[in-house]
Amino acid sequence: MGKSDERVTFQHGQAFLAAISERWNYRILREIFFGVRRFGELKRALGISANILTARLNDLTGMGLLEKRAYRSDKPWYEYRLTEAARELVVPAVVAVTRWAEVRAGGQELDDRPLLHTACGNRTEPYLACSGCHQPVEASTLVPLDAEA
Secondary structure: OOOOOOOHHHHHHHHHHHHHHHHOOHHHHHHHHHOOOOOHHHHHHHOOOHHHHHHHHHHHOOOEEEEEEEEOOOOOOOEEEEEEEHHHHHHHHHHHHHHHHHOOOOOOOOOOOOEHHHHHHHEEEEOOOOOOOOOOOOOOHHOOHHHHO
């Protein structure tokens, strides 16, 4: 059985959540999503030591969440981008957590990080919607199906 044929289990989700909830990993993924992609830029933006950043970037690359691309031919300098697999889960998670934190920041000055929906070309504030009625889904309106009984 090839890797792509393997069944995703609860343990895979648990391992993924443990990995992105590590102190630096979420912040690194967030910064890369918002366009900070080069090692030096990440180091400055995060205030992280070079050895920890290197280790975390290697871990995230090894997990298949980041891809490393050389951007200079004369020196081994790289930039990092989210893989397509990471974009499927990390982007909605990062956007949701970032927006949630911004709303509840309580007077903190926050960076304006606008989002563009490339399909229509409009600035957007994404939200989770019901596939049946297309209304926004909120925690108070969502329960597991068997919990209603």
